[in-house]
Amino acid sequence: MKVTFEHRLDEKKVARQARSAQTWEQKVCLIERMKEQLGSWKKPSKSSIASKSQA
Amino acid sequence: MEKTLEVLNRLEVSGLIGRYAIGGAVAAAYYVEPTVTYDLDVFTVIPGASHLIDLSPIYAQLKAWGYQEQGAGVEIEGWEVQLLPAPGLLEEAALEDAIEKPFHDVPTRILSAEYLCAIMLKTGRPKDLIRLAQFLEEGVLNKRGFMGILDRFSLLGKWNQFVLRHYDGQEPDFPIS
Numbered sequence: 001m002k003v004t005f006e007h008r009l010d011e012k013k014v015a016r017q018a019r020s021a022q023t024w025e026q027k028v029c030l031i032e033r034m035k036e037q038l039g040s041w042k043k044p045s046k047s048s049i050a051s052k053s054q055a
Numbered sequence: 056m057e058k059t060l061e062v063l064n065r066l067e068v069s070g071l072i073g074r075y076a077i078g079g080a081v082a083a084a085y086y087v088e089p090t091v092t093y094d095l096d097v098f099t100v101i102p103g104a105s106h107l108i109d110l111s112p113i114y115a116q117l118k119a120w121g122y123q124e125q126g127a128g129v130e131i132e133g134w135e136v137q138l139l140p141a142p143g144l145l146e147e148a149a150l151e152d153a154i155e156k157p158f159h160d161v162p163t164r165i166l167s168a169e170y171l172c173a174i175m176l177k178t179g180r181p182k183d184l185i186r187l188a189q190f191l192e193e194g195v196l197n198k199r200g201f202m203g204i205l206d207r208f209s210l211l212g213k214w215n216q217f218v219l220r221h222y223d224g225q226e227p228d229f230p231i232s
Contacts, residue, residue: 025159027089028056028081032133034091 056081058132059095060161062120071113072138073100076153076164078171079137083186085156086168086195090186094127095134098141098150098166108140145170145177145208169201176205176213184217191227198229 066072076082079096080089101108117129124130128137141147149170156165166174172190175183190196205211218226 024085024156027084028158031081031084031089031092032056034089035093035133038091 056095056132056134057159057161059134059136060158060163062117062122062131063097063136064162065120066113066116069116070102071116073102074150074153074164075099076150076166078139078149078166078174080186082165082171083190085165086171087186087189087193093135095131095136096139097136098139098146098153100147100150101140110138110140113138145173145204145210148204148208149174167200168195169197169204172196172201173204173208173210176210176217177208179213184221187217188221191229194229196229201229 063072063075067075076098077095078098079094080092081095083090101110101113114124114129117131118124122129122131125135128135130136139146141150149166152167152170153164154167156163168190172187175187202211202214205214218224
């Protein structure tokens with residue numbers, strides 16, 4: 001994933017919002033937004049890790 | 056996340072899982088500043104399970120409802136849900152002590168800050184210890200309750216190591232109540 005200047009600005013904005021979020025619901029909403037931002041990055045599955053380590 | 060929790064509640068009502076409570080980063084976000092996570096960690100008891108825990112009936116029901124396995128869990132309404140059968144007495148006690156905390160209007164439970172931190176200390180991965188330090192620094196732990204749990208579950212040695220490594224052996228201040 002290519003991180004652009006806009007991404008950085010957005011990350012800073014989300015970080016500011018994270019500090020000011022008060023309720024659990026607001027915080028989870030922010031987590032969901034962060035997930036969306038990082039959408040193209042997927043946590044590697046255990047099987048893909050295993051196949052890489054065998055390679 | 057409401058829809059995800061509704062599915063978990065359906066699983067609990069169906070009897071496929073017993074009492075459940077949210078742990079991990081999503082529960083931590085209730086107490087401290089949130090951090091990004093892809094997983095929803097759900098501690099639960101599996102009715103009738105002994106040493107051999109079989110999650111396949113749960114996965115089969117979830118599949119029947121249209122949810123597929125993903126990574127180490129099941130993708131439910133945008134969250135990768137990891138069902139974690141309580142692996143020991145600490146986690147069982149944490150489940151019993153879990154707090155009723157509706158998310159919007161959906162009933163659910165989260166682990167208490169003290170049990171959450173005790174589990175982080177027990178697990179001991181770098182990200183758990185960073186989060187534990189975050190709890191301490193944000194002053195959300197009840198010291199008496201937390202130390203009582205550490206004593207009860209033989210985690211004082213790990214606590215002392217943590218204090219030595221992260222606080223130069225000086226026990227951090229946190230509220231006593």
